[in-house]
Amino acid sequence: MADAPDGKKRANGLPDTKLLDDLEKGPWPSFVTEIKSAAKSSESARDLLGQLELSYEDRKSHWKHGGLVGVLGYGGGVIGRYSDVGDQFPNVAHFHTMRVNHPAAWFYTSDALRTICDVWERRGSGLTNMHGSTGDIILLGTTTDQLEPTFQELTHAGFDLGGSGSAVRTPSSCVGMARCEWACYDSMKLCYDLTMHYQDELHRPSFPYKFKFKFSACPNDCVASIARADMSVIGTWKDEIQIDEREVANYAAGGLDIAKDVCSHCPGKCMDWDGKKLSIENHDCVRCMHCMNVMPKALRPGKERGAVILLGAKAPILQGALLSSVLIPFVAADELFETIKELVSRIWDFWDEYGTNRERIGELIQRVGMPAFLDAIGLDPVPEMVSAPRDNPYIYYQTEKEGEQ
């Protein structure tokens, strides 16, 4: 590769990166080293390094607003990206990323990883994100003509694109039953089943805006679903916490201050430790996980398991960030797939009809009001949906409908 137009010197075929080089020092593994490693065999990685150094010099991004690029018959899965210094760095003049739907909970075999690497060595920059914030395998940077062949190689290897645009986005799930004693439903399977069910909505954007699903199998919420998913499915249980008295005693004997470290942090204020026996008023337990987190050998979720379904999280723009809020307080584990499918179709119908351009479902609910939204999707109000009933007296009484009470 020739010298860049600005005449920077390059050692080992790599651009001169005084600023970035500093980021190869220190104990944490370096993304600069990664780019350099790819740059050994990838011209686009080499130009990426050069452009990034330039950004470090001028303290601004050198990417332009994306354009619509993609693969045949799909409306998403590719983020188009163009350089504003393409003359200096021609190999990243076009530098699109491909979002590849990851396997549930990011499990791989070495072979599966190698397959992806091989495709990306042939077809792209050799750089990836493992993984993107939504969960995808991000194949970082290729040209328009490589999109379709990459796609075809991937599908034949058993991988498919993830979401982008106004579509279902790649759902993700915590490791759940594969490795976690607290899983209250099979988050990986549910994530997979729904992903398969929504292939069309995932690949062919047709919504007012994006729609994200995330599945955590217990209230620890290890995929941050409540903060990042339009629909958050969080495992929980209905019956009593299972207590192993002997193990409780062992923890106490081992030096755990159960009153202070466990009971005093219990948000349900429903635990009592008299120095010998731990008792839990399960009726008041809010299913927060703290006691189990501290004493995993002694306490376990109950046996009647399922999930809370919450709706509406999103990032700040436009009207301020939202966390998902409770829509159905409990659905039994074996009814989740059907319930969600049915519920989601009603939600999407309403969103389709009333959502404005770039209005996430959470914002739509805020705009029309939860009562109207519930009417529309045919769900009865329950007190679990709110942290508290209203405190303002501005009630739209519907006296015609209700008549004299």
Added chain:
Amino acid sequence: MADAPDGKKRANGLPDTKLLDDLEKGPWPSFVTEIKSAAKSSESARDLLGQLELSYEDRKSHWKHGGLVGVLGYGGGVIGRYSDVGDQFPNVAHFHTMRVNHPAAWFYTSDALRTICDVWERRGSGLTNMHGSTGDIILLGTTTDQLEPTFQELTHAGFDLGGSGSAVRTPSSCVGMARCEWACYDSMKLCYDLTMHYQDELHRPSFPYKFKFKFSACPNDCVASIARADMSVIGTWKDEIQIDEREVANYAAGGLDIAKDVCSHCPGKCMDWDGKKLSIENHDCVRCMHCMNVMPKALRPGKERGAVILLGAKAPILQGALLSSVLIPFVAADELFETIKELVSRIWDFWDEYGTNRERIGELIQRVGMPAFLDAIGLDPVPEMVSAPRDNPYIYYQTEKEGEQ
């Protein structure tokens, strides 16, 4: 008095009040009995009884929107009131109330009360509210021509009218130092001094809307100032809670479960009872009063006393109810009068200039934003003003003013 036009029968000169009579039964003292008692010698009380019975029959108020009535040179203190069934009840056709500024914390001598009764026997219905929600002595119902003479008799007896309209409203205070061991400043004196200072603003409405002051001498807030006053002054202390170890032991010996009844309710989570000694991490104490309320003999506020000044409470209309919020986290007791005077004048200046018609100060702050309000009144922001800093990233950076940081 003759039969009313609707022909209701009257026994003992009183109208027939089948519905109201029922409210003379039962253990709680009866307002109907009170009206009847006044009605023995007052024609307007008699007609009030009749009109009220009519309201009980038709389930609606028979008062019309008030008109502007008052005494010479005052713009407030009287609520004009007219009946919409004045033909039936001519003695309440005009039935204005006079608001009389109560003595601080509602202390009276029997003579003072008798003086008021005598005036009101001569000049009005003989009915009162002891007291109105703002704190005034409410003289309930008289005619326009009686307003000025009543006023003159009252002022000669050492009483004056309270507030109404867009003015300072009658300030009120808790019993504080007169009877309470927790008083952190002299709420009665401060209330009185400021009331005297603001006589003009109280009697001559000149604001965008009403402005209320309430003074509670400790965080128990026995005049509900935080919920009902544009400016709420709530006593507190800065140094350490005074502990009488011996009395703590007495409470424990007397059966008080200090850990459960005191410490576990402490919102500062700063109390520890090891079964022998009570220790308080005063740095984390939020000055809530709970521990003192439970053990008044053992614990007392510290010695460095003063008050928190809060601003902005109001009822729901227009934009929703507000509680007052912290403006100055601590003012020493002996500086309160001067500080408040100075602060209030800056607040009123801003309100005068920017407040719209019927906009309470709390609503104005919401509309222009607290930072802009603080700039305007020349107060530096401190973290005590907020329950938490902002969580949205919508910051109006003022880069010109600050330059590069």
Added chain:
Amino acid sequence: MTTTPIQPRLTDVGPPSYDKYLPPVVRKNYGQWKYHEKIAPGVLCHVAESGDRLYTVRGGAPRLLSIETIRKFADLADKYCGGYLRFTSRNNIEFLLTEPANIEPLKRDMAAMGIPVGGTNNSISNIVHTQGWVHCHSAATDASGIVKSVMDALCEHFTHEDMPAKLRIALACCLNMCGAVHCSDIAILGVHRRPPKIQKELLPNVCEVPTLISSCPTGAIRPATWEGKPSVEVIEEQCMYCANCYTVCPAMPMSDAENDGLSIWVGGKVSNARSEPRFSKLAIPYLPNHPPRWPEVVEAVVKIVEVYSKHAHKYERVGEWIDRVGWPRFFELTGFPFTRYHIDDFKHAGLTFARSAHVRY
């Protein structure tokens, strides 16, 4: 009766000085109180650093008092406590004694007058309330009648300190909330449920149209003309019956005997003790106006009191108890239905949605 000014005409004299009516024991020990003790329901004893003791006997009053009753209070004060008495911030009457021997005779005289003694500590104190049909044009309900009916049912909790904590009830007869009910353990609030009925002929003469339009929190009032004069129309679906338009314009009356009524709110508080002050939340959106005794309202309030006093821990105010057990439990225990009205849809509604997986079953 005369209208001749008494000379000189005095103005701006202000209220009596704050210390004018203080009893001697208070003057002497002003700011020097050391602690207080419980003696009996309705009786407090404050002990000064000096060792002096002040006994307070508190009685319930209907607030609406005739001068005859006030004079009787004055007589009792003369008889037992040198003529000194006060009222409380919740409209109770307090006699201020130095002689403990006078307590029982005073209580007997109060009983004879029909004045219940109580309201202290963890009792149910007097209901803060407003004018209602006795004096206000704006009232969606009466005030005194409901208060009387509710207090009749709760009187034994006034005279006994048998609640887990203080329990404060307030009533306001319209959304102006003069009773400041919005931070009460239990609030009773008069509500309209019908849009204003525009009095077209009157309106142009008595109201300013721009002020009227801007008075509506939801923008339901639009300009219109009526017989060539500026007037308004109300978009009924946008009206939530707050009556603010009526406050600024008499030609927009709200009252409607069939549809007006009461709503019940719970869990507010004012004190900073333990938890922060907070607003009351909707428990029952609507109960009918049934004078003279409002049985539905009385029943609802009594139900809340019963459930609360049975389930709350000591020192838990109503709202603090609900914090611990959750709103679903509140609705389950009271049997009140949870409806679409309970879910906020005003300005900050989204902040009341349950944004966590904390659920009780």
Added chain:
Amino acid sequence: MTTTPIQPRLTDVGPPSYDKYLPPVVRKNYGQWKYHEKIAPGVLCHVAESGDRLYTVRGGAPRLLSIETIRKFADLADKYCGGYLRFTSRNNIEFLLTEPANIEPLKRDMAAMGIPVGGTNNSISNIVHTQGWVHCHSAATDASGIVKSVMDALCEHFTHEDMPAKLRIALACCLNMCGAVHCSDIAILGVHRRPPKIQKELLPNVCEVPTLISSCPTGAIRPATWEGKPSVEVIEEQCMYCANCYTVCPAMPMSDAENDGLSIWVGGKVSNARSEPRFSKLAIPYLPNHPPRWPEVVEAVVKIVEVYSKHAHKYERVGEWIDRVGWPRFFELTGFPFTRYHIDDFKHAGLTFARSAHVRY
């Protein structure tokens, strides 16, 4: 390289089945895990009802990985754990072992590769982050460079479980917050501080004016014409630099080397453990963009970590610690100035005012 379709052309195959890459020990014990134990920082042991044990060794990764590095991970997986591995929701790599004897050799090989082992339990885990200057047009700052700089400074807290509780840091390079930083113990957020610079000539060709106008949360964008074509103008005082206009219209670029920079937010969390999930709150409104090491940002984050780890009780997340000691203490201990920017002035601002007399001194 070829563009000829491989036959048949497959679409909508979806991701690999959820159980396709599970190690045998996981397949066997799927849904049958009993408890887990701490072994060492970065090493977990999950025990199944069957008694089987699964050892997880977790390593920190820069997320931006070259295929060379991924292949090295694959080799390690083959060498120590039958080829099975996974990534975590925070971009760490996990090797899934059944042989405890393989743990130490694996850790040595990881060390040789420069991969720190840790991130478990009460350590500081990997920083969730976004594209920054590496791939996004919208970035007000870089992502990877700051993450590297901060993690260099905090690496010993990744490899040691020495925090009072989990501490989660996230970075997003603009207000779109792809890193979902809004619920992090510590969040680093790229910010603009200058209104968009309208590219008047470009605008009419590439943007829809109505969409553009409605994209502005504060209504700062007004219609205008430019050389007869529909265009817009920006009321600069109403702009709070969110860049949403730029997202919908390329002719409204925001970046400004002198004024762009970072803000720091603290106290958010996601888990339902103990307290409810909550947003992060503003700690520092602005720090400059100083590549390659962003010393001001590193210093601020390290300061928060130090103060928190010194003062918080065990099991208190950052936000829970601040709950207990109060925000004034947070600002006092960190020395960060409290400014007008910290006081909310957006939609629900009033709800963040301190509406109680609870004050700590």
